[in-house]
Amino acid sequence: xxxxxxxxxxxxxxxxxxxxxxxxxxxxxxxxxxxxxxxxxxxxxxxxxxxxxxxxxxxxxxxxxxxxxxxxxxxxxxxxxxxxxxxxxxxxxxxxxxxxxxxxxxxxxxxxxxxxxxxxxxxxxxxxxxxxxxxxxxxxxxxxxxxxxxxxxxxxxxxxxxxxxxxxxxxxxxxxxxxxxxxxxxxxxxxxxxxxxxxxxxxxxxxxxxxxxxxxxxxxxxxxxxxxxxxx
Amino acid sequence: xxxxxxxxxxxxxxxxxxxxxxxxxxxxxxxxxxxxxxxxxxxxxxxxxxxxxxxxxxxxxxxxxxxxxxxxxxxxxxxxxxxxxxxxxxxxxxxxxxxxxxxxxxxxxxxxxxxxxxxxxxxxxxxxxxxxxxxxxxxxxxxxxxxxxxxxxxxxxxxxxxxxxxxxxxxxxxxxxxxxxxxxxxxxxxxxxxxxxxxxxxxxxxxxxxxxxxxxxxxxxxxxxxxxxxxx
Numbered sequence: 001x002x003x004x005x006x007x008x009x010x011x012x013x014x015x016x017x018x019x020x021x022x023x024x025x026x027x028x029x030x031x032x033x034x035x036x037x038x039x040x041x042x043x044x045x046x047x048x049x050x051x052x053x054x055x056x057x058x059x060x061x062x063x064x065x066x067x068x069x070x071x072x073x074x075x076x077x078x079x080x081x082x083x084x085x086x087x088x089x090x091x092x093x094x095x096x097x098x099x100x101x102x103x104x105x106x107x108x109x110x111x112x113x114x115x116x117x118x119x120x121x122x123x124x125x126x127x128x129x130x131x132x133x134x135x136x137x138x139x140x141x142x143x144x145x146x147x148x149x150x151x152x153x154x155x156x157x158x159x160x161x162x163x164x165x166x167x168x169x170x171x172x173x174x175x176x177x178x179x180x181x182x183x184x185x186x187x188x189x190x191x192x193x194x195x196x197x198x199x200x201x202x203x204x205x206x207x208x209x210x211x212x213x214x215x216x217x218x219x220x221x222x223x224x225x226x227x228x229x230x231x232x
Numbered sequence: 233x234x235x236x237x238x239x240x241x242x243x244x245x246x247x248x249x250x251x252x253x254x255x256x257x258x259x260x261x262x263x264x265x266x267x268x269x270x271x272x273x274x275x276x277x278x279x280x281x282x283x284x285x286x287x288x289x290x291x292x293x294x295x296x297x298x299x300x301x302x303x304x305x306x307x308x309x310x311x312x313x314x315x316x317x318x319x320x321x322x323x324x325x326x327x328x329x330x331x332x333x334x335x336x337x338x339x340x341x342x343x344x345x346x347x348x349x350x351x352x353x354x355x356x357x358x359x360x361x362x363x364x365x366x367x368x369x370x371x372x373x374x375x376x377x378x379x380x381x382x383x384x385x386x387x388x389x390x391x392x393x394x395x396x397x398x399x400x401x402x403x404x405x406x407x408x409x410x411x412x413x414x415x416x417x418x419x420x421x422x423x424x425x426x427x428x429x430x431x432x433x434x435x436x437x438x439x440x441x442x443x444x445x446x447x448x449x450x451x452x453x454x455x456x457x458x459x460x461x462x463x464x
Contacts, residue, residue, distance in 0.1 A: 060301060066294060070344040093385040100347035101389075104340040104380075108333055112302040115332035135383045144380045148336075151367045151376065153325040 002058060004029040005114045006123040007106055008050065010043030012205060013125030013163060015050050015185045016175035020162065021123060022054055023178050030058040030117060032110050036102070037068050037077045040191030049184050062109065074099040076189055083189045083196075086203035095133045097189060097200055103136035104145075107159055111149065114157045126161040129168050129204055139164055168208035176214065183217035194221045234290060236261040237346045238355040239338055240282065242275030244437060245357030245395060247282050247417045248407035252394065253355060254286055255410050262290040262349060264342050268334065269300050269309045272423030281416050294341065306331040308421055315421045315428075318435035327365045329421060329432055335368035336377075343381065343389045350387060358393040361400050361436055371396055400440035408446065415449035426453045 006021060006029040008014045021027040033047040044061065051059040068077065075081040075096035089095035103124070110122045126137040135141060142161055149157050163171055175182065187205045188195035195202050197220040209216040238253060238261040240246045253259040265279040276293065283291040300309065307313040307328035321327035335356070342354045358369040367373060374393055381389050395403055407414065419437045420427035427434050429452040441448040 062298060067341070067344070069292060070341060070348055073348055101340055101344035105337070105344060108336040108340045109299070109302060112299070112333040112337060116302055116305055135385050138383070141380065141383055144376070144383065148373065148376045148380060151370070151373055153367050 001028060002030045002117045003027055003119055004121040004123060005032060005110050005117070005119065006030075007032050007034075007110055007125070008047045008059075009033065009125070010045065010047035010050070010185060011125070011187050011201070012168065012175070012182065012185050012208075013127050013171055015046070016171050016178070016180055017123055017125045017163060018050060018054065018056075019175060019178045019180050022056075029056065029123070030113065031056050031060065032106075032113060033059065033061045034106055034109075035061065035063040035065055036071060036099070037065050038099075038191070039076060039079075039083065040186060040189050042191050043186040046184050046186050053181075053184070060113070064105075067105075071099050071102070083199045085198040086200045089133055089200050092133065094135065095200070098134055101136070103134070103141075107145070111157045111159075115152075115155050118155065120155055120157050122157060122159045124159065124161055125163060127163045127166050127168060127171055133200070137161075137164075168204050169211040172208040172212050172214070176212070181217075186218070192221075194219050196221055233260060234262045234349045235259055235351055236353040236355060237264060237342050237349070237351065238262075239264050239266075239342055239357070240279045240291075241265065241357070242277065242279035242282070242417060243357070243419050243433070244400065244407070244414065244417050244440075245359050245403055247278070248403050248410070248412055249355055249357045249395060250282060250286065250288075251407060251410045251412050254288075261288065261355070262345065263288050263292070264338075264345060265291065265293045266338055266341075267293065267295040267297055268303060268331070269297050270331075270423070271308060271311075271315065272418060272421050274423050275418040278416050278418050285413075285416070292345070296337075299337075303331050303334070315431045317430040318432045321365055321432050324365065326367065327432070330366060333368070335366070335373075339377070339391055343391075346389045347384075347387050352387055352389050354389060354391045356391065356393055357395060359395045359398050359400060359403055365432070369393075369396075400436050401443040404440040404444050404446070408444065413449075418450070424453075426451050428453055 004027050008031050071077040075083045130137040146158050187201045189199045190196045195218050236259050240263050263283050303309040307315045362369040378390050419433045421431045422428045427450050
């Protein structure tokens with residue numbers, strides 16, 4: 001019996017959250033994954049693989065490619081805008097990697113799905129580090145959003161983000177303890193055959209692996225030239 | 233130059249709002265209309281006609297038919313659930329005509345569209361009467377939702393509903409004064425060739441026309457048998 005909805009992108013955070021809910025919390029979630037013209041749509045393959053590994057039969061992949069006109073200002077979607085490196089986004093409170101209102105859209109859809117199942121808990125993989133550039137991953141966002149959903153008169157769905165105060169390193173350590181296979185996750189915004197190693201999410205991911213003393217199982221471009229000690 | 237986004241369904245309220253923004257407020261809005269497997273999808277024809285009459289060249293009609301699994305509990309979408317009459321929904325704070333989280337989804341998409349245009353005002357046709365069954369048309373909803381959007385770090389989009397304290401009669405009177413052709417709007421949830429005259433939105437619409445002393449130009453089923461004095 002489905003008792004929660006979880007948004008799973010196929011990245012480290014949401015995949016770890018999925019393992020956490022199933023293995024630690026004994027939940028039976030329905031999974032939602034979104035296609036939205038992201039350059040890194042290969043993440044979806046991993047979302048599907050993880051669902052399959054965990055025997056989650058209830059996995060809805062929604063193809064929202066038609067939303068392209070809404071997201072054209074984002075470097076995660078537009079072919080005309082290059083994905084910036086981590087150093088280029090530092091200090092920008094809303095860099096080009098921000099996808100306009102994406103999290104609200106995805107969470108709104110997840111809430112409708114929850115109402116459909118008659119369940120009141122939705123989970124997504126917001127984590128502490130993303131606060132630097134994304135207003136829609138913060139504790140304030142979560143609190144105010146849940147005030148809105150508290151107005152529903154039958155199913156007061158609430159959005160939960162258990163990792164919202166976790167660093168990516170905390171998430172990785174938890175995931176390792178839960179046996180997550182990180183070779184079956186994808187982060188790099190560029191979505192090429194090898195991870196770039198320099199975009200904001202690669203930088204975050206590599207730092208988490210470095211801090212945890214583990215080598216990232218994903219292959220990176222220019223491993224030999226990388227300044228990062230663990231991928232030299 | 234686009235300076236606002238408006239959600240136009242093709243119903244009385246949003247069509248009147250569109251005329252109001254253009255004729256009274258001299259705005260140049262971009263229009264958004266949604267297809268979501270609603271039984272009354274003929275409303276979309278009228279949304280397009282009104283856009284054309286008002287020379288709004290920027291009108292995006294998004295086909296969200298793929299969201300059917302999210303909305304299956306609603307009588308506006310599911311072929312297995314009959315649209316109730318007005319008398320059947322009275323006293324139910326969230327009747328079967330409620331589409332799970334639809335307004336949040338549509339507004340979330342409108343916000344992304346606004347961010348894309350770099351504009352901060354979104355309009356939708358919420359009105360006072362719908363408060364009876366729809367939490368997502370109330371002043372509280374609007375206020376709390378705008379708190380969430382106040383967190384955006386670049387474009388603090390705000391959702392506006394100028395008719396939120398208007399009755400449908402107020403809206404109709406305003407629309408008549410603005411020259412709105414209500415034969416080119418659609419309300420009935422059943423979406424058949426003739427309006428049913430008994431579903432909640434027909435009842436509201438007929439009452440507004442009755443209160444205004446005007447005959448609704450739309451054809452209704454069983455006009456001869458109708459208890460309503462103006463459609464007898």
